[in-house]
Amino acid sequence: MPGDARPKKKTIRMIPQARTPAHEQDPAARACNFDEVNLGYLVEDAQLEAERCLMCPEQPCVAGCPVGVAIPDFIQRITARDYRGAYDVITSTNLLPAVCGRVCPQESQCEGSCTVGDTLEPVAIGRLERWVGDLAIRERWSNVPYIQPSGFKVGIVGSGPAGMACAADMAKAGCEVTVFEAFHEPGGVLKYGIPDFRLPNKVVDAEIVKLEALGIRFECNTLVGRLFTIEQMVEEMGFHAVFVGTGAGYPSFMGIPGESLNGVLSANELLTRCNLMHAREFPDYDTPMQPGRRVVVIGAGNTAMDALRVSLRLGAESVRCLYRRSRAEAPARAEEIHHAEEEGIEFHWLASPVELLDDGKRNVRAVRCIRMTLGEPDASGRRRPVPEAGSEFEIEADMVVYAIGTNANPIIGQTSKLKLDPRGYIATDATLATSIPGVFAGGDIVTGAATVIEAMGAGRRAARAMKAFLGLRDTDHVYRDDAAEPGSRPFGIERAERGFARIRVPR
Amino acid sequence: MDQARGAGYEVVARQDFSDVTFLLEVRHPLLARAARPGQFVIVMASEHGERIPLTIADYDRERGTVTLVIQAVGKTTLEMQRNCRVGTRLVALVGPMGVPSHIGQARKVLCVGGGLGVAPVYPQARGYKESGAYVIGILGFRNRDLVFWEDKFRATCDELIVCTDDGSAGIKGLVTEGIRLAVARHRDIDECVAIGPPVMMKGCAEATRGSGIRTIVSLNPVMVDGTGMCGGCRVKVGDAVKFACVDGPDFDGHLVDFDDLMFRLQRYRETERAATERFNENCRMRSLAAQPVVAE
Numbered sequence: 001m002p003g004d005a006r007p008k009k010k011t012i013r014m015i016p017q018a019r020t021p022a023h024e025q026d027p028a029a030r031a032c033n034f035d036e037v038n039l040g041y042l043v044e045d046a047q048l049e050a051e052r053c054l055m056c057p058e059q060p061c062v063a064g065c066p067v068g069v070a071i072p073d074f075i076q077r078i079t080a081r082d083y084r085g086a087y088d089v090i091t092s093t094n095l096l097p098a099v100c101g102r103v104c105p106q107e108s109q110c111e112g113s114c115t116v117g118d119t120l121e122p123v124a125i126g127r128l129e130r131w132v133g134d135l136a137i138r139e140r141w142s143n144v145p146y147i148q149p150s151g152f153k154v155g156i157v158g159s160g161p162a163g164m165a166c167a168a169d170m171a172k173a174g175c176e177v178t179v180f181e182a183f184h185e186p187g188g189v190l191k192y193g194i195p196d197f198r199l200p201n202k203v204v205d206a207e208i209v210k211l212e213a214l215g216i217r218f219e220c221n222t223l224v225g226r227l228f229t230i231e232q233m234v235e236e237m238g239f240h241a242v243f244v245g246t247g248a249g250y251p252s253f254m255g256i257p258g259e260s261l262n263g264v265l266s267a268n269e270l271l272t273r274c275n276l277m278h279a280r281e282f283p284d285y286d287t288p289m290q291p292g293r294r295v296v297v298i299g300a301g302n303t304a305m306d307a308l309r310v311s312l313r314l315g316a317e318s319v320r321c322l323y324r325r326s327r328a329e330a331p332a333r334a335e336e337i338h339h340a341e342e343e344g345i346e347f348h349w350l351a352s353p354v355e356l357l358d359d360g361k362r363n364v365r366a367v368r369c370i371r372m373t374l375g376e377p378d379a380s381g382r383r384r385p386v387p388e389a390g391s392e393f394e395i396e397a398d399m400v401v402y403a404i405g406t407n408a409n410p411i412i413g414q415t416s417k418l419k420l421d422p423r424g425y426i427a428t429d430a431t432l433a434t435s436i437p438g439v440f441a442g443g444d445i446v447t448g449a450a451t452v453i454e455a456m457g458a459g460r461r462a463a464r465a466m467k468a469f470l471g472l473r474d475t476d477h478v479y480r481d482d483a484a485e486p487g488s489r490p491f492g493i494e495r496a497e498r499g500f501a502r503i504r505v506p507r
Numbered sequence: 508m509d510q511a512r513g514a515g516y517e518v519v520a521r522q523d524f525s526d527v528t529f530l531l532e533v534r535h536p537l538l539a540r541a542a543r544p545g546q547f548v549i550v551m552a553s554e555h556g557e558r559i560p561l562t563i564a565d566y567d568r569e570r571g572t573v574t575l576v577i578q579a580v581g582k583t584t585l586e587m588q589r590n591c592r593v594g595t596r597l598v599a600l601v602g603p604m605g606v607p608s609h610i611g612q613a614r615k616v617l618c619v620g621g622g623l624g625v626a627p628v629y630p631q632a633r634g635y636k637e638s639g640a641y642v643i644g645i646l647g648f649r650n651r652d653l654v655f656w657e658d659k660f661r662a663t664c665d666e667l668i669v670c671t672d673d674g675s676a677g678i679k680g681l682v683t684e685g686i687r688l689a690v691a692r693h694r695d696i697d698e699c700v701a702i703g704p705p706v707m708m709k710g711c712a713e714a715t716r717g718s719g720i721r722t723i724v725s726l727n728p729v730m731v732d733g734t735g736m737c738g739g740c741r742v743k744v745g746d747a748v749k750f751a752c753v754d755g756p757d758f759d760g761h762l763v764d765f766d767d768l769m770f771r772l773q774r775y776r777e778t779e780r781a782a783t784e785r786f787n788e789n790c791r792m793r794s795l796a797a798q799p800v801v802a803e
Binding site: 220 | 537538541546551553555556557558582583598599600601602603604606731732733734735736737738739741743748750753754767770771773774775777778779781782785
């Protein structure tokens with residue numbers, strides 16, 4: 001019918017069947033450099049992949065996203081070649097598309113619930129998001145809204161993803177926001193933890209510049225708790241509200257014999273030395289790193305994958321991963337395990353260390369391991385690993401890296417009266433308010449180690465509660481006239497306003 | 508952007524105690540206000556520098572400064588000795604880190620400093636004096652040329668014993684000799700604070716073990732962030748593993764596994780030596796290049 005602008009409903013047969021692959025560095029080449037592995041999409045790849053979205057009415061992907069990005073909406077704008085529009089849609093809910101497109105575990109979030117995924121491979125939402133985010137950095141787009149100063153001062157403790165997200169929302173609400181960071185550079189785990197081949201530090205810096213454009217001040221070299229306390233921020237320094245997002249960076253060890261041998265370290269130490277302190281560029285940078293020749297990493301989360309792949313790039317001859325459960329239970333992103341395997345990392349599933357052996361000079365020589373089998377599911381819903389008697393074996397190693405999780409950072413707990421939960425994390429209510437009025441907390445310091453996007457989601461939830469606490473209007477709901485689909489204004493009335501009656505007051 | 512993140516921390520005074528030991532007084536009013544005895548800072552001297560932990564040797568809340576005493580032993584400290592003049596700036600100075608020392612109800616206290624450890628034991632001596640305790644200072648140096656702050660301690664302590672390895676100042680012998688003298692003279696010492704090289708702190712802990720004097724030591728393991736994040740500074744204390752940066756740096760000297768600490772401190776010895784040699788060689792080349800060419 002001529003004149004009918006409504007697009008025909010797409011079906012699963014009409015869309016490109018195969019997922020558009022991202023361009024990647026060759027495994028052999030990339031194992032020797034710290035350049036990004038996933039090179040992302042070109043514009044034609046993004047166009048092709050955007051075609052694969054069915055624009056289904058249920059939109060399960062939006063529900064699957066911890067911050068609720070309007071995914072079909074931004075994909076539709078890519079199809080319409082309105083790239084700036086796509087960026088605007090994403091950034092109205094997610095502040096850091098270039099970061100999240102790279103590090104979110106999409107397979108268990110948006111892509112995991114994609115309708116296309118029921119039949120074919122799901123739409124590559126993460127790659128599309130990243131493409132939009134990278135384009136925005138290249139084109140220097142940033143959305144600085146008109147900000148009406150509210151007169152409130154907000155302090156943010158920690159400049160990681162939770163702190164950044166909270167800071168952005170509060171700045172948009174007109175608050176004067178200062179972010180305190182203990183390291184000499186802002187960015188938190190995005191800087192010290194995630195290596196450049198997965199998330200280049202320059203991408204993080206580009207996103208931080210955008211935050212500074214919102215008027216946010218970053219104060220580095222500031223150890224809150226010790227330089228001044230949370231209580232002092234509220235009582236003496238004039239902060240009307242405070243957000244604590246200090247993360248869960250206190251690394252765990254297992255408590256098995258030999259853990260204090262030289263050559264045994266936490267993944268945090270390895271990654272911080274290598275990423276933030278540039279130890280791989282020693283002696284141009286002063287921080288030393290003694291790369292192992294035969295490296296064993298314990299754990300199979302994203303941090304473990306990073307540690308494995310960093311060790312490989314530092315020139316290790318063999319890099320092995322030890323995990324007490326099987327591949328199916330490994331908490332890392334599927335793409336990371338896949339990339340690690342491609343690069344030649346050896347995986348030893350169902351094996352757990354029992355002792356680290358000494359070479360006689362207090363250096364680690366080998367890891368004694370035991371084989372595991374999977375038993376009944378435990379509290380986490382994953383099958384519990386059970387040691388197999390008499391199955392012990394040794395793996396040679398001159399460097400052993402622990403990536404088995406982290407605990408709450410103790411500094412805020414030591415220095416303030418904030419109520420903690422029994423595990424040492426900050427206790428909050430559902431709105432993320434803590435036991436001190438005006439002080440909110442979110443991210444890993446509340447939930448324990450989680451993902452970047454979950455921390456950002458928490459930062460935004462805390463910001464919402466903070467706005468309510470300060471009596472500010474919730475600026476999350478931006479009225480967007482063009483958000484309505486064609487045909488959504490029956491009789492010229494906005495769908496959102498259907499319930500309202502308009503009356504004309506007689507003069 | 509740089510301005511918001513701070514343009515560094517100004518060195519306002521410097522004093523050289525010897526060819527290797529020097530003092531820097533750095534302006535940081537907030538830090539001076541927050542610092543307590545026993546705490547430390549992490550310093551980055553340059554953009555490409557490493558983060559090194561230094562115990563706070565003194566702080567002046569009126570002047571808004573903290574004092575650091577540094578021994579030029581490795582590349583970073585040699586470079587600081589060369590470059591940190593009055594008016595220059597440290598790229599990063601963060602702290603105060605660690606749990607402050609507990610200045611309790613002790614009535615008679617030994618404050619023992621060995622070598623560079625003499626500096627950080629000063630705030631403790633002053634803290635105990637202010638809390639009303641009788642303070643006996645014991646300072647150890649290799650020889651008289653290395654002695655510093657003797658007058659400062661004399662003004663604070665009720666008694667002072669200076670020990671030198673060669674006897675060129677004070678009594679001849681190690682600080683443990685000083686401890687033996689003090690313990691023989693005073694039967695009622697409740698506490699001992701010992702700061703210095705690990706082998707010296709180990710000696711002090713052994714010297715007081717028999718007499719049951721509570722002995723606190725301040726540990727200085729390898730650290731990166733100083734905020735509990737890297738775990739590089741883990742030390743064995745009794746049956747537990749502790750992070751010196753957030754659980755310490757003060758621990759019960761009778762429980763610390765010093766041998767473990769000393770082995771772990773050697774982890775980067777090779778790279779440190781290579782970096783120092785490279786630095787010295789560069790300095791030599793630079794000074795050669797700076798010399799005027801002599802005509803034939």
